[in-house]
């Protein structure tokens with residue numbers, strides 16, 4: 001099956017690399033607006049195939065969407081990343097126009113496509129794709145929770161001094177510095193609640209470091225992260241192409257779930273061959289419910305800046 005990745009920059013190339021390395025897709029098409037850039041990234045990646053042992057064919061194109069025709073999944077990473085000191089929300093002015101135009105091109109050539117939205121501010125960009133693509137809501141999935149949950153597990157393992165494979169946990173709500181909701185109450189080490197091992201101070205630290213995970217990396221790198229974002233996308237794409245039905249927190253259009261409607265926010269969902277098979281309703285504590293509602297209010301304010 002064919003996967004398109006729009007934006008051959010840091011995140012797009014990382015998506016293509018992880019998808020190819022796992023060898024479950026027949027073809028990955030990279031698209032970029034910068035002349036020759038996607039072609040160059042595709043060629044460089046293809047020259048790793050014999051070294052890394054994959055058969056996925058990676059091609060690149062400068063804006064020729066006819067090459068993306070018949071894609072099962074398209075990942076939108078086109079747009080600008082933030083610089084140190086910026087919020088994701090500040091990217092809306094430039095990225096909204098790019099995401100809207102890219103979506104139209106993708107749908108024109110692949111009407112049955114499932115779109116994974118990565119460009120920031122992601123929850124708002126996912127909402128924009130819902131409002132402008134004409135695709136059913138099951139086929140538009142924002143990527144944030146998969147990455148934020150991986151960062152949560154990294155911070156939990158650090159605090160627990162445990163291997164990451166011992167740890168499980170999930171982050172829902174908004175993909176923003178303030179609106180992320182790491183579900184500490186449900187995090188476990190080999191099935192045992194982590195609250196059995198960590199103090200209140202450690203808990204607060206894990207939650208805060210998780211929420212500012214993207215900002216911390218942006219400060220260190222001078223631009224935002226790409227390895228973990230690419231890996232997170234590859235897990236979502238694999239769950240679709242291989243119909244794995246994994247439960248992954250994704251930014252989805254809500255219609256009453258978690259008390260919200262007409263908004264994209266991170267919630268756990270079963271992801272399979274048709275996209276979103278089911279939004280999973282989990283029980284939140286009163287404090288978590290309040291934080292989810294607060295995150296929704298902030299995302300709704302940002303959505304208000306969109307022009308359709």
Ligand SMILES: NC(=O)C1=CN([C@@H]2O[C@H](COP(=O)(O)OP(=O)(O)OC[C@H]3O[C@@H](n4cnc5c(N)ncnc54)[C@H](O)[C@@H]3O)[C@@H](O)[C@H]2O)C=CC1
Pocket residue numbers: 006007008009010011012031032033034037077078079080081082091095098101102117118119120122143144147175223224225226229
């Ligand atoms: N949702 C998430 O968890 C994450 C989201 N991001 C977001 O992903 C986006 C991309 O980040 P990077 O890859 O680091 O940026 P980058 O600057 O390395 O790559 C972006 C690419 O998009 C291309 N582009 C711009 N306009 C285009 C258009 N109209 N059509 C096709 N390509 C176009 C650029 O030429 C560039 O190569 C940013 O908005 C960033 O904030 C980044 C990491 C995680």
Ligand SMILES: O=C([O-])CC(=O)C(=O)O
Pocket residue numbers: 081082088120147213214215217218224225229
């Ligand atoms: O931090 C950023 O701007 C990019 C992003 O969404 C992330 O890495 O979580």
